[in-house]
Amino acid sequence: MVLQNRESTADYSDYFKDKSWSCCSTAVSVIAPKILPSVSSFHAGGQYEYILVEKRGEKSDVGFIQLNRPKALNALCDGLMREVGQALDVFEADGNVGAIVITGSDKAFAAGADIKEMQNRTFQECYGGNFLAHWNRVSTVKKPVIAAVNGFALGGGCELAMMCDIIYAGEKAQFGQPEILLGTIPGAGGTQRLTRAVGKSLAMEMVLTGDRINAQNAKESGLVSKIYPVDQLVSEAVKCGEKIAANSKLVSAMAKEAVNAAYELTLAEGNRLEKRLFHATFATDDRREGMTAFVEKRKASFQDN
Structure with missing residues (x-):
């Protein structure tokens, strides 16, 4: 059964008089995006309110999360991010x-953080409550995470995409960090991950001007790996997930750890970690199975141990 979105139908149009940066926060109800069809939801404690969840792929081995605040262009409210976690x-x-x-x-991967929710917060509340800290859960998952970005990925939406391990973009995708236009700066990794992905000059330009880049610019700068037509994007992301899921889940987690370390360690330290993780694969049954299958010219059957 498809989960019905239960958010309020508040009109956010006051935020959109300047279309050059309007989509960095919340959205106008008249341009609400359509929801992907045939998505079911499940939750150990009941249905989700802001997301749709299911398992996809021929073997149901790809977890699938769809942000579902259509009247707010998937603006990232606190409740939505807690449900994603x-x-x-x-x-x-x-x-x-x-x-x-x-x-x-x-229409939108996520058009940004929910500005209406943040508008009246104080420094004391943000600092004392470690505001946005739980958003980082996406980046700490051991299993590979793929962002399939159609439409706007602005502000918190761009940050959410960058927390994922792989970004696929639809042809009409737009990325940006327009927080400067609201009198603030990115607060969920935007200045850090964007700089590492596209380099200092482009990141500085995007953060200081609030300008967006399109899908082609994002691919050329290294922010995304592939671009697909809008209607093919999600299925291609799931196919990528299926390819990853067909490998050893244990070794995939080790490979992800090694790649992520490249952003935080020196080359010498990173190479040492890589070597230790490489050596560690020799303690797994999956490494033995993978190499044996190669020698025997057959497909490996990984058991994730």
Whole structure:
């Protein structure tokens, strides 16, 4: 059964008088995106309110999370991000799931953080409550996470996509960090991950001007790996997830750890970690099976141990 979105129908149009940066926060109801069809939801404690969740792929081995606040262009409210974290926890504990896809709608992956929710927060509340800290759950999942980005990925939406391990973009995708236009700066990794992905000059330009880049610019700069037509994006992301899930889930987690370390360690330290993780694969049954299958010219049958 498809989960019905239960958010309020508040009109956010006051935020959109300047179309050059309007989509960095919340959205106008008249341009609400359509929801992907045939998506069911499940939750250990009941239905989700802001996301749609299921398992996809021929072997149901790809976790699938669709952001579902259509009247707000998937603006990232606190409740939505907590539900994403809960869904990730469920998939992390599911031994059959080998990869996870996060997507939005054709109009917007996520148009930013919910500005209406943040508007009256004080410094004391933000600092004392470690505001946005739980958003980082996406980046700490051991299983590979793929962002399938159609439409707007702005502000917090761009940050959410960059927390994922792989970004696939639809042809009409737009990326940006327009927080400067609201009198603030990115607060969920935007200045850090964007700089590492596209380099200092482009990142500085995007953060200081609030300008967006399109899908082609994002691919050329290294922010995304592939671009697909809008209607093919999600299925291609799931196919990528299936390819990943067909490998050893244990070794995939080790490979992800090694690649992520490249952003935080020196070359010498990174190479030492890589070597230790490489050596560690020799303690797994899957490494033995993979090499034996190669020698015997057959397909490997990994058991994730």
